[in-house]
Amino acid sequence: MPLAKHRTPTADPALPTPGREAAYGLLGRLGAWSAAHLRLVAVLWLALVAGLGAFAPQVTSALAGAGWQANGSESVHVRELAQQHFGGNASSALQVVVSSDRPVADPAVQQVLTDATARLKADSRIADVVPPQPGATISPDGRTAILLAGAGADANDMVRAADDLKGPLADLSHDGITVAATGASVLWSDFNTANHDAMMKSEMLSWPVTLAILVLAFGSLVAAGLPLLLTMAGLAASAGALVLLNHLTPTSIWAMNFAMMFALALGIDYALFLVVRFRAALAKHGDARRAVAETMDTAGKAVALSGATVLVSLSAVTLVPSPAFRSMAVGIMLAVVFVLAATLTLLPAVLGKLGRRVNAGSLPWTRGKTAGPSPRFTAWGERLWAHPLRYGIPALAILVALAAPVIGLRTSMPSITVVPEDSSARVGYTAVQQAFGPGAPGALQIVTPTAQAAPTAAALAGDPGIAGVMPGQNAPDGSGYTLLQAVPKVDPSDPALEGTVERLRDTLPDEALVGGAAVENLDLQSLLDSKTPLVMGVILALGFVLLIVALQAPLVALLGTVTSLLATAAAFGAARLIFQDGHGAGLLGFTPQGFLDGWAPVFFFAMIFAIAMDYTVFLLAAAKEQYELTGDARKATVGALAHSGRVIFAAAAVMVAVFFTFALSGPLPPKEMGIVLGLAVLLDAALVRLVLLPVLLRLTGRAAWWSPAWLRRVLPDVRFSHD
Template sequence: MSTTRAAFTYPEAAAGAAPGGRMSRLGIWSATHLRVVLVGWLVIVGAFGAFAPQVESVLSGGGWQDSGSQSIAARDVIAKDFAGLGSTALQVVVHDSTRTIFSDPDAQRVIARITAALKDDRRISTVVPPQPGLSVSRDGRTAVVQAGAAADANAMVRAADELNGPLRKLSTGSVTVQLTGSSALWANFNKVNHAAMIRSEVLSWPVTMVVLVLAFGSLVAAGLPLMLTLAGLVTAAGALVLATHVAPVSIWAMNFAMMFALALGIDYALFIVVRFRAALRGRADEPDVAARSLAAVAETMDTAGKAVAFSSVTVLVSLSTVLLVPSPAFRGVTLGIMLAVVAVLAATLTLLPAVLGRLGTRIDAGTIRFARSKKHDRSPSGLSRVLDRWGALLHRRPWLAGGLAVALLSFLAWPVTALHTGMPSISIIPASQSARAGYVQIADAFGPGAPGTLSVLTRRPDTPIALTTLGEDRGIAAVMPAGISQGWSLTLATPTTDASAKATGASIERLRRELPTGSLVGGAAAENHDLERVIAARTPLVFGLLIGLGFLLLLVALGSPLVAFAGVVTNLASIAAAFGVATWIFQDGHLSGALAFEPQGFVDAWGPLFFGAMLSGVAMDYTLFLLSSAREHYDRTGNPDYAMRMALQTSGRVVLAAAAVMVAVFLTFALAGPLAPKEMGIILAVAVFLDALLVRLLVLPVVLRIAGHAAWHLPAWLGRVLPSVTFSH
């Protein structure tokens, strides 16, 4: 079916602000009540902003645990009955390079100062000095001072961060002092990664501004996403501070909230502004400028505004699946992102139309010279013309283009079939950090499994049986009774393998089967193992919900089973390809030299679940932007080919511009020093890049082209069940 070039220009919109749906009425109200909207948002931002400065100091550094696990139950018993000498306790490693600890007066003075510093901290319950045969190495040159936890895990991470510097300063020429243990490891991990992410965010801002100016074509329009981002970020930060009064919230919540506030602020502003400009052009002959702007706002909110609302719901639903993981850190980070999404959405649906209504044609103020076009030209120009020609090419060669895209996605996704996951090893912490140096010293002095010593709790009558079981287990190198309480007996069991090794996890599972009923196996290694297990168990459920709920939301929004199915399947394709690339890089170690990281031999366990949910939300954003535009033009004309090409021409530029900003931001994280930001940056950047270029601008248009009218077919019985949703004004 051939169509003339003129048929692919933007249709003339009817003049006047005809009453539309709820979104249209909300847009008109906001545009005609600018002062009320501005005052309202100033009050909101001011109220939440008053709490925002506290966000760095009140958010927690721990919480990476399965709260319902056996290891956390063991931690609670140890905190109550054994002075907190468990997984959250601090370990201070003293190493003498010239003499034995007990024969060197300098080492003894250092240990005395360490003991005094620890006792002065109210978060320390007890201090256990080095004991021969237990916490002093065979050569006598390495000793460990134990500090029991008198506070919860989050407070102990903060204590480790605050004590690290003063304790390291106690080192002398031949005696070194290193603070380690699980709390210190998390403190160092948070510190170096948080600093790296802040540097990356600072580096990304100039790139973001350049891309925004190029995408919007004017300085005034380019500032609108920043307005939404600021409103969303300040509101989310203040809300996170308030949320800490209910439950601990991870410090990473703020970083991810910032990322999503920026990403969604750009996405939503682009979609709304592009549509607003088109609506203004459609009313170029309207003499009343104010009425023209108001009508453009009404049309924009009735179409693009509705798509943004559905998009945000899909993002929230995608993120909510992560709440199924019973980990405070996972839930805290998810809460931060969801708060940012809600805040940015609220600003997009109220503040943005209010500002657009006042700006009107001044939206193009500060137009960049190369982006300037004739005032009344309604034909495609610039990037829109390129996308129109791209749509024409897909129209002529859909099978070839689609086949090549699917082949490339399949090739990139293939390594994911050999994906292995695991909890982060000590290698993710830079060698310069105290926690890693102390970890290595303990492993060298006491054996590779010593940093992951297990805390085994048994009922007192079962102690002899437990000691025999531990002593005979092939995965346990040493057994040491550590104390007896009224109801429990505590035994320390040192594995033969490193804390993050799969063999250590197997030993933990074996001991839980063979120890007397009611026994508890805890310790930092057991906590990591339990978190890894619950993540692995919940990942299929999370992805099942992502698929099912994503399909349902697309079906309700677009009214087409085929299009909804295609949208969900293509989402999974880009995610699978991104994790295929991650497997090749981070698991197999390719490009480790160029990217300057030490491969672990696996991808971090939380990656598929957490990043998968994030990417599903972003992909659904692009899916709805593209397909809602196609739905709108199909409803207007009944021409599926026209609808596909118009969706590419109008929404394709939004997808490309938004993806360009997100890829630029994520790639700055890939350049950060530590491994965790690199892994996150590469996975997210590759996924967004592939999703925008191959999936949304190639595979989905090809599906619409091949399916034709069938793409938008809705069975009569299903139409009676689904609510009626239209994207036309």
């Protein structure tokens, strides 16, 4: 019987050989593994998306609508005391305004009040319903009355109660009798609804533009679809995760809105960077899985670092002790984590399977072109190297000129004008002002020990900023508290109210606490003003540290951080000119408030800096890779633009298109957000990453990449090059 011939196993030519694969770093090996196990990776992602995505449809109804408060503040303490001891007569209570051309005593008006009371009492979230009181909640002309529906649940559930009740209450209007729910909970209900609808509309408008830019950037229909794969996976997973997170801690509905935006933006950025690099590696090696491994070992590191930078920037926002801010930051971070995970596992698996088919559906003018450095951006890099001051000085001058107005930037919490004129909160607000005076919608609530009620009431009545004081209400539960309500002389959004509140807190008896919805806004603004320098400092410091770790060079890390800060300052300076001073307000279709919304400095700074550092990482990682390969500062700078300039340009074009569509939104906050972020990306990409930062690399030369020996010893060895 003949012996069987011994056959030497042959390696799969599509896989990197063991020796070659061992030469790759962790991300390179992860990419090679993902490319070799597409089925397993796809099953795991399908399970994750299906498991979390099952909760996604609940996201708009489950997430919280309130949370815009300064935890631990005096005003929040007043709200808690009022809810606990005074039948829910807190700032989160609903006010149902019934106005007509007839006296309140008219039988038709009384019937409407009876029907409204019945609807309120039928809701378990409503505590005591207080009928209109002469001299307090019945207007002097006797034609407007206010039903007070006490808060029987927390602030978030009261916003949900407003969602459910404002429509049925408005339906009671007839024959010249108008019924409108108002108050802080209704305001947040209308605010969230208007802004959510506007953001959804803007997202839909941005998709066609985004797809067109992606097709042009990638040059093929298949490659252009890859960012959508990452975006959909990240969105479905993060939406479901937010619903689950909401069971642990109230999570703002705005977390989902921002998560959607960042998932789209980062999914496009990361896919662009990796696919462009994959095509170049594929053209060089002709081997899909080897190209994946090399791509992940080089560009994959830049993407991982970029994701870490975004997460670090957003994590600093959690230093602000406000539920809305913390949950919005966590929501975006969840989206970033899922998109980053999909980029580092699912995308390389798909690329390994596609191979050369990634170019399927190529546009006619791209066929036959080889992947690799961009000739146009190579030429641009050479021009900047030859004439750095010619281009660097004008770019710097524009950025400084735009940043200068930031010195006079003012911020405040938004007024009632941020909700539509026909919204329930605004209709009721206007009716209350017309019937009771300009300060009536912002009545102050003062909780004091009963023993100090008389001197507290006297001090309130004698204050020049107070128009009237309502009779005190002793707590029915015998807790020894008295609730006083004082009507200011000015509108709740008038800056003079802040002076009144500060004066009262200084002059009232020590144990008297001042609160109310308008005061909660003032306390939140004060908190934001105090925390903004800390948040910005932490973001800058952590961003600088991450760049040092990645680039191993202090000077280039400093250049990257400072230029990102300059681009951010320029965006805020432009925001002041537009939204505070009103330049271009007519063209953009809004009425300036005379200030930027209070959350903008903290939240927008984190978002803008995260995006700016995203592009910084892409550019400097490419520059470091070229410097590692050549040791030549010129080749590093020109090569960085040649390899990453097209990606930065295309990614920025998509982001600008997405953000600027928010300028078409009706409500002011999405418009403000879209324009500020869009300008930030435009300035950062066009003037900083593609001009100023390469010029600074040219002027500093080899010194930019110098690192002291002691620093190299303590830092991990991070390399972006691959032979």
